[in-house]
Amino acid sequence: MVGRADARVRVAVVGTGLIGGSVLLRLRDTGLDVAGWDPDPATRRRAREQGILCPDVLEEAVAGRDVVFLCGPLPTLSETLTRVAAATEERCVLTDVGSTKAQVAAAATAQGLGRRFVPGHPMAGADRAGLASAEPALLDGAAWVLCPGPNGMAAFRQLAALVIDVFRARVVPMSAPEHDAVAALSSHVPHLLAGALAGAAQRSALRDAVLALAAGSFSDGTRVAGGPPRRTANMLLGNRDRVLTELAGVRAVLDELAEALRAGDAAALTSLLDEGRSARAALGERAFTTHQREFPAAADHAGELAYLRELGASGGHLTSCRVQGGAVTYTGHLPVPARLG
Amino acid sequence: MVGRADARVRVAVVGTGLIGGSVLLRLRDTGLDVAGWDPDPATRRRAREQGILCPDVLEEAVAGRDVVFLCGPLPTLSETLTRVAAATEERCVLTDVGSTKAQVAAAATAQGLGRRFVPGHPMAGADRAGLASAEPALLDGAAWVLCPGPNGMAAFRQLAALVIDVFRARVVPMSAPEHDAVAALSSHVPHLLAGALAGAAQRSALRDAVLALAAGSFSDGTRVAGGPPRRTANMLLGNRDRVLTELAGVRAVLDELAEALRAGDAAALTSLLDEGRSARAALGERAFTTHQREFPAAADHAGELAYLRELGASGGHLTSCRVQGGAVTYTGHLPVPARLG
Structure with a gap:
């Protein structure tokens, strides 16, 4: 190709x-x-x-x-x-x-x-x-x-x-707007959290001891805070409204976690942490089904475009795209158990 | 030994x-x-x-x-x-x-x-x-x-x-209280942030697409959210007050970051991110000076205890401890440019 x-x-x-x-x-x-x-x-x-x-x-x-x-x-x-x-x-x-x-x-x-x-x-x-x-x-x-x-x-x-x-x-x-909405949570907000954690350590009276005891959680959670600040700032500013929206969602969960901790409510705290574990487990263990879709290469593209965007929105991806004999054929993969509508 | x-x-x-x-x-x-x-x-x-x-x-x-x-x-x-x-x-x-x-x-x-x-x-x-x-x-x-x-x-x-x-x-x-104050920021709060980020992804209508586009920042930032929820909850509850205090410090930096982003203030945003980068850079590049200290093995220990606790609070550590001929000798390491008082 x-x-x-x-x-x-x-x-x-x-x-x-x-x-x-x-x-x-x-x-x-x-x-x-x-x-x-x-x-x-x-x-x-x-x-x-x-x-x-x-x-x-x-x-x-x-x-x-x-x-x-x-x-x-x-x-x-x-x-x-x-x-x-x-x-x-x-x-x-x-x-x-x-x-x-x-x-x-x-x-x-x-x-x-x-x-x-x-x-x-x-x-x-x-x-x-x-x-x-x-x-x-x-x-x-x-x-x-x-x-x-x-x-x-x-x-x-x-x-x-x-x-x-x-x-x-x-x-x-x-679509470009859908990408930005997704990237806000999958990339941009994590940069803000890393910056806040690393910044708080930098300001702490215990800074040197905190760095000495930096566990994997701190080291992993601040890694992207080591990137060029201007590049990160441009990324955040280029997606400002969606980043602020998704940040509010993360802060809402953080509020619930802090409230359960403040109340000493072990059951509520464990349950909230278990929600996050589900997402993390899904990240590591996602299985995919494979399919092929064919569209006329010269049509009005509405069906092809709808297929492609729904594939992406469903967490799917393409591993092949071939145009031959007046048709375009895609090999697509969808996470189990998500389905195309 | x-x-x-x-x-x-x-x-x-x-x-x-x-x-x-x-x-x-x-x-x-x-x-x-x-x-x-x-x-x-x-x-x-x-x-x-x-x-x-x-x-x-x-x-x-x-x-x-x-x-x-x-x-x-x-x-x-x-x-x-x-x-x-x-x-x-x-x-x-x-x-x-x-x-x-x-x-x-x-x-x-x-x-x-x-x-x-x-x-x-x-x-x-x-x-x-x-x-x-x-x-x-x-x-x-x-x-x-x-x-x-x-x-x-x-x-x-x-x-x-x-x-x-x-x-x-x-x-x-x-000291045990100093450890807990330091660990609150170097380990416990990062677990809360990871849980909040992973939990928000789990609740998101875009969950599958977010996991599909999980960049290094998301993957790193949620890693410890994959740990056993009960173990994490016990850790947080065992250090509740200090965790909430340090969390407030992280949220204060996050507030500043969000405000700079909301205001579209690239200079302020870059400057805040640069603070975090300093801590992150120090994490990777810390240099240490080495020293030896000797104390009478059978004394009242006040000087030895003060030395040890100040070493830890300054981000230092020991790589040798030997008792011989009525004396204890420590090999200690201190981050540059931190100094013992």
Whole structure:
């Protein structure tokens, strides 16, 4: 799937930090024709030292490419999208890897790029940053959200096939707003909790002793607090309302836990903790059923889009997307016992 | 240090679950004469199948032993302590591994056991339980809190030397109330946050999608929510007031973070996150200075006790404790730039 009949797929990565650099290295290792670009001259030099084509001018890096991954900081995405769209052909598929999706999706629609921009978010990361920390395996096997739009189905299929083939990604199709609602609880609020725990330790009169006795619970619970503060702040601000809503939900459970503790109510406390254990157990032990779905490749896409979004909303994912003989065939996986309606 | 002149040290472990079982297996692997006991007949059978002496009667397991580790659930410790003390000689050193210390320390003092009971807490664990999950390496190199009392200095020294020799423990000397204040933030509150995050996911209408997109931040931040709810509840209830106090401190930082987010104040949000990053960075990169301190072995112990408690409160630990020629010599380590007063 990754090679055209006549040539290798030509891909560019704009913003070659931790995520972009890892995307680029894996694409190159897979044998694709890759180019990179980064606003930082030192990063461009480092990329060239690793044998990567990395011109000084953004437009040169993306010209003539089939697919461009936008991997820069969230606040720069809209402007980068404009420049990259202007410097590429209409057939060039564009995507990003940002941790919030509604803002950039709206920007793309406003720029008339709904046919070829597919908002994306691979669920991987690290408490590091920069090309020096990049590694080709970082995204292997990741859950990778892609947001299909009613006019962008061809671009979605092409990109889904690419990330499945290159990264063995589990593609999770979702609308951009649904992604942001889910990511608020599955990623953004955990960053706030980690920041609050680590911040409280930093302020504590017992700080040194707390760090000396940091159990696994503290070390795990503060890991992402080690990430770059500006990057985390951008992520939270890019999804502000949904993060505050989900935070309120977490605080409601925390209130109940604190009240049961204050009351010395062992039964209530145990019962509340058992709720959380159910979610945690489901995280480790999820079983999936596998199915195939076929749609006419050239239809109005309404049925295909509805299938994809319901799959993602149900906790499911795709591991194959093939277009052949006028039909598109998906291999999908749904968690047991969830069902498609 | 672990062998007496005339015989191997004889140790018993009462309560052979995850922690007790791991303690027992490591003690046995080191060549000590060990016995175990557990209230559960099936656990006793399993221990015997592993070649461990494990009589049906508690008193038989502990009779004639030099050291007894009490590793049962927190609510049972006081009663077990009474039985074990009655069944052992005055020279037998007693300790526990519970995650809160003030309650059991008070119970020991009330029973007149201050000379030979040393409250203990190795900072290790897992989201598992039971002898089947035990492994001899679980506690290797752990920070291991021991609480020396004014009358129990000889017992403290003996136990410190034992856990350093057998487990390569970093012994953190602290008073029982100070341990509980520190553990509230370094372990107990993180369990509440993990429970609240996992519980909110369990209640969410988006539960399946949230689990599908669980990023490292969610997975790390909920790990201890997978532990046994009753064990976690006992731990929290055993340190209730301090946990609620430290939780209030974490919530205050969380309030500030939420307010900066609500206000869209990127600078304030970044600054708050940077506070947490400082603590997290200190956790990974702490450097230590090493020193030796010597005290007369038979003095009134006031200076020795003050040194030990200040060492622990400053984030320091011991890696050696030797009694020779009428003096006790400690090798201590203090985080840079903390200083003893």
